[in-house]
Amino acid sequence: MVTSQYGNDTDFLVTFLNLVHLACNIAVEQVIAGGSREEDDKEILNITTKSAFVFVITASTFLLLLYFFMSSWFVWLLIILFSIGGVEGMHSCIVSLVSSSKCKGCGRKKLNLPLLGESSILSLVVLILCVAFAISWVATRKASYSWIGQDILGICLMITVLQLAQLPNIKVATVLLCCAFLYDIFWVFLSPAIFHDSVMIAVARGDKAGGESIPMLLRIPRVSDPYGGYDMIGFGDILFPGLLVCFAFRFDKARKKNVLNGYYIWMVVGYGIGLLFTYLGMYLMNGHGQPALLYLVPCTLGMTVWQPLKPKVLTAVPRSFLQVAAKEEEAAPPLRVVQIEGLVILKIIKHCKEFSPALVTGQLLGLDVGSVLEVTNCFPFPVREEDEEIEAEGANYQLEMMRCLREVNVDNNTVGWYQSTLFGSFQTVELIETFMNYQENIKRCVCIIYDPSRSNQGVLALKALKLSDSFMELYRSNNFTGEKLREKNLSWVDIFEEIPFKVSNSALISAFMTELEPDTPVTQCDYERLQLSTNPYLERNVEFLIECMDDLSMEQQKFQFYYRNLSRQQAQQQAWLQKRRADNMARKASGEEPLPEEDPSNPAFKPIPEPSRLDSFLITNQIANYCNQINGVAGQSFSRLYLMKALQEN
Template identity: 95%
Template structure:
């Protein structure tokens, strides 16, 4: 370690340029409660808010947050929204809250958050802050007694690809990127100040059962599963639409290639004839001909996102069904005893 002590500041500065990858998102209990309050109050409307905190090495600390007013598609309102954001940040700074944006949170319904909008918002944030995270809270899932909080970020390779906005099959193959690699889930840690943990220990009611237990033991999960299945079916429809788009594209492509072939053969035969007649051969390509115009390949992004959605719904169904199993067996055992 003697060597590292003798390093010059320049060296230190140079090594610090390489940021370690983000490993953990550390959220304060306060932020968890604030997010839940905001999302629950406005549910089923979807809401968003900003996360404030600190970026410490491989840990992103989220120490505070504030909600955004419900957005309306109006330019005037949008400008007001920006003002609101600045005003809120200024106010919070005055009471010594960390004044550093680290991302945003949003509510979702049945985990249907994988949208193009999310990716675009993320890219916007990413432009300004090097490290940002999106926290997703699902109020509908919380009714099952689960704390449905997730921290997401886009993977680096996906972001790179998104910047060039090139989602052709060839490019994706080159990068070896599949739909699983779009989102990265980051483990969440919850931290509390000593003061809060003292208060909570003191104030914890002395009951053996709490609200969460009631909800977990609710036998009726059918509405939730039904909605999930409905969404899943919708996704399937979307996916088959996407696939049709691709089939259409490939059919067009092969038809075009066939046309090109016939044209080329004709041109070659013509050239042979011209050669025999001692004339200059015609060029073997003709850019002005419409059959040489490349057909744009549809973006695979939508398909990828739908795949992600489907996987998510499947996971949710698996989780809830698994829970119901234990519940049913519990009921059976209780009934028998």
């Protein structure tokens, strides 16, 4: 909401506020893209359509509480909360800007404090300065120059909010802005019909708090006002359109568009036009407070539909931001291949072999480019322990690794994880649950499986896996009955999808390896491959295969027990129905009303739960894997035997 305090003359500070909004969005992108945060990374809050409707209810309730219970202590509570948020935002912005500048080493100097533990000197100094700034503003908040401190704290707070809250797609943006549009209009223009006063304007001016206004707005003094009034704009009038502007900025950046050729600049232009209409409406209504979102939402959302024509390209009409964003969401290309750098494969092999036969895991980093998932780096996870403190240290280790990689400008986007396995026994429920947890935040992630025991046989046992979309949909519903599986046409081979992978090396590494090759002749031969004795690898695979067959037999017994109970129940139902029908015929002959043919209280009609087929599917997958491994090893053994037989005959 935009309103004017004291008097009817209004200074049209459109340019100033628009520059403030533009600076907010640019600073947000600097923090997101380039800033290396000293503190632990904060989770990004992806707004959903449900949260858009929840906002209207929550904001309306809070506004009514302010309207009815506004008092000096309530205002002081809001001032304290605003100061805390402003300090957090200012601290985050300053530390990020300093860390991303030339003084990158400033944030690495640590200091051990008795209560706070290890903290960087830069973060501590900035925090003290921010707290002092907020305290000075609170102490002088009624001075004529206090609007400067309030606006600085407010802008820093909004930058932090725009950094943490993001719109996932254009549909959610439309729903959220439309909800905010209706919310603003109702509480400014329609609320007087119910409360005999404009609730939002009364709260903004602090009519029921002795003239003490709430600090959640930007204030700019009007130069030509003899009464010393202010023009005010609420945080919501910047944050809600700002979410759409930031979404357009990230959209352009992901598609490598510059500011002039992208959609971001048009969102900013739309915001400026909406702000101009807001002040024009306030001028025409003699200074009456205006719901700024009434003008800002149509202007910013309208820019997503409008197609800006460029004189140089009149033949190829550019599409609107709405069309491009919607098409990007609908036409996401399927994952075709995983491209792994050779150094990443060597890191995975080294990590898995060092801890073999223990199982280890690690993080995969890279880029998702179209139908290709590029894995450019990785790092190992600490060995899992049961102790909660050690698990917490492992999580901190991962965050610290991501921060360090970001500081040296290395790809730090998570694209999946890798893990080792023993004799190919990786198809478990734990792997599926890990996949589901990853895919809540990463739509296309893969798991690289490496088997050191299989690699010892002379084969690179490395594969990239992902869950099939049909299986994930069924797993979310947790319904693995036979009827549902037949409906989805899902069998045991449809759980995992193996993605082809290719090894990629840079031209510099390829040239270096070419130079090394003549200087490293093979001095030893691997004669172990010619041994004719039974391979322990084959024996272990047969043992595991027998165990899986026993497990599958147990699963089959569960289903046999289920079907026996089901047939017994159906026989009881038929007997009961025949008896009930005979009774009804007798009652009908005697002129009485017949009884119902179904009795929910009868145990014979209580449905028997069908066992889940997920375990049997996984066991069948594992059996197929063991059979393939036995087939491969046995084929090599027979080849060696036939070779030795031919040599002996000669």
